[in-house]
Amino acid sequence: MSWIENRVDDGVIMTTVDWAINWGRSNSLWPMTFGLACCAIEMMATGASRFDMDRFGAGAFRATPRQADLMIVAGTVTYKMAARLKRLYNQMPEPKYVMAMGACTVGGGPYFKYGYGIVKGVDLIVPVDVYVPGCPPRPESLLEGLMRLQDQIRHQSRAKRPVTKITETVQG
Amino acid sequence: MTPEEISKLLKSEFGEAIVEIVLDGGHPYVQVDVARWLEVAKFLRDDARLAFNFLRAVTSLDLVADGKLACVYDFDQLPTSNLTELPAGTCEFAVRVVIDAADPVIPSVAQLWPTANWHEREAFDLMGIRFSGHPDLRRILCPDDWVGHPLRKDYEFPLEYHGIPGTTECELTNPRH
Numbered sequence: 286m287s288w289i290e291n292r293v294d295d296g297v298i299m300t301t302v303d304w305a306i307n308w309g310r311s312n313s314l315w316p317m318t319f320g321l322a323c324c325a326i327e328m329m330a331t332g333a334s335r336f337d338m339d340r341f342g343a344g345a346f347r348a349t350p351r352q353a354d355l356m357i358v359a360g361t362v363t364y365k366m367a368a369r370l371k372r373l374y375n376q377m378p379e380p381k382y383v384m385a386m387g388a389c390t391v392g393g394g395p396y397f398k399y400g401y402g403i404v405k406g407v408d409l410i411v412p413v414d415v416y417v418p419g420c421p422p423r424p425e426s427l428l429e430g431l432m433r434l435q436d437q438i439r440h441q442s443r444a445k446r447p448v449t450k451i452t453e454t455v456q457g
Numbered sequence: 458m459t460p461e462e463i464s465k466l467l468k469s470e471f472g473e474a475i476v477e478i479v480l481d482g483g484h485p486y487v488q489v490d491v492a493r494w495l496e497v498a499k500f501l502r503d504d505a506r507l508a509f510n511f512l513r514a515v516t517s518l519d520l521v522a523d524g525k526l527a528c529v530y531d532f533d534q535l536p537t538s539n540l541t542e543l544p545a546g547t548c549e550f551a552v553r554v555v556i557d558a559a560d561p562v563i564p565s566v567a568q569l570w571p572t573a574n575w576h577e578r579e580a581f582d583l584m585g586i587r588f589s590g591h592p593d594l595r596r597i598l599c600p601d602d603w604v605g606h607p608l609r610k611d612y613e614f615p616l617e618y619h620g621i622p623g624t625t626e627c628e629l630t631n632p633r634h
Contacts, residue, residue, distance in 0.1 A: 364618045365600045392625065401607045401614035402599065405625045 317353035322360030515576035
């Protein structure tokens with residue numbers, strides 16, 4: 286690194302754009318207040334002092350989708366709620382992440398077989414990044430899910446976009 | 458009044474309209490002919506000896522074996538500003554109204570007890586009982602465009618609703634992979 290030595294002032298840190306942006310994004314995930322059922326109680330416990338979600342920068346629960354990055358779908362999603370959930374998801378600014386919390390949102394849970402009004406997994410409506418199983422999951426599980434989401438965000442890259450593979454070879 | 462006395466009083470007032478009297482067990486009730494149910498309801502509320510001023514719940518039942526539906530109305534007496542002295546020996550009582558599942562219509566009692574408004578909407582939504590004379594008979598729990606009445610025993614839940622699959626079970630979805 287000799288070419289760069291003594292060229293910038295003291296107190297300047299050099300890093301990549303990817304690292305800096307991902308560091309910012311993963312450590313200031315603002316979740317949307319989206320408690321639908323009993324999982325919301327555990328989500329509240331996760332936000333409260335004993336578990337303190339704010340340690341991970343994700344304690345600022347927003348009451349509007351326009352200020353939120355993360356939608357923790359905490360609880361049973363009914364068909365009646367599905368349209369509202371989709372609309373709220375669409376109102377969130379990019380980049381946005383969805384966490385399916387609890388058995389109901391992961392795959393229908395106890396309503397899988399005979400729940401006439403329950404959506405059998407929230408991934409039928411919106412794309413899900415992290416699944417947190419449990420009925421309801423303990424706050425430790427939710428924090429683990431949050432950390433896995435942070436891992437995912439840290440591995441994102443603005444330069445290396447996923448490229449669509451071209452399978453057909455051009456003749457001639 | 459005890460449940461025995463209430464049922465005796467109703468029998469003497471309405472005769473044939475009281476189809477059945479069940480007093481054993483913890484939930485005494487009389488079964489009332491649907492044609493005279495509104496008269497009986499008015500009597501239960503307005504007669505000074507009974508003064509059932511509080512409708513606690515409206516429950517709907519699917520009596521599968523007989524091809525019939527039923528509604529159970531639970532009554533109670535509460536002291537209010539109009540009724541400071543309750544009738545001696547107050548008690549709870551219930552009335553059951555049985556109707557054909559093919560054409561389930563019961564006169565609404567929402568004008569007598571405002572509680573009945575939402576309870577009857579729930580019974581309409583989930584069991585398909587139509588309450589004639591109800592001020593606002595819409596679904597209360599399911600979406601407005603829902604098909605069928607979910608708590609009927611012959612109900613089959615939808616395999617698709619507004620583009621969302623109703624199930625992810627292998628044997629029902631038949632995935633090709």
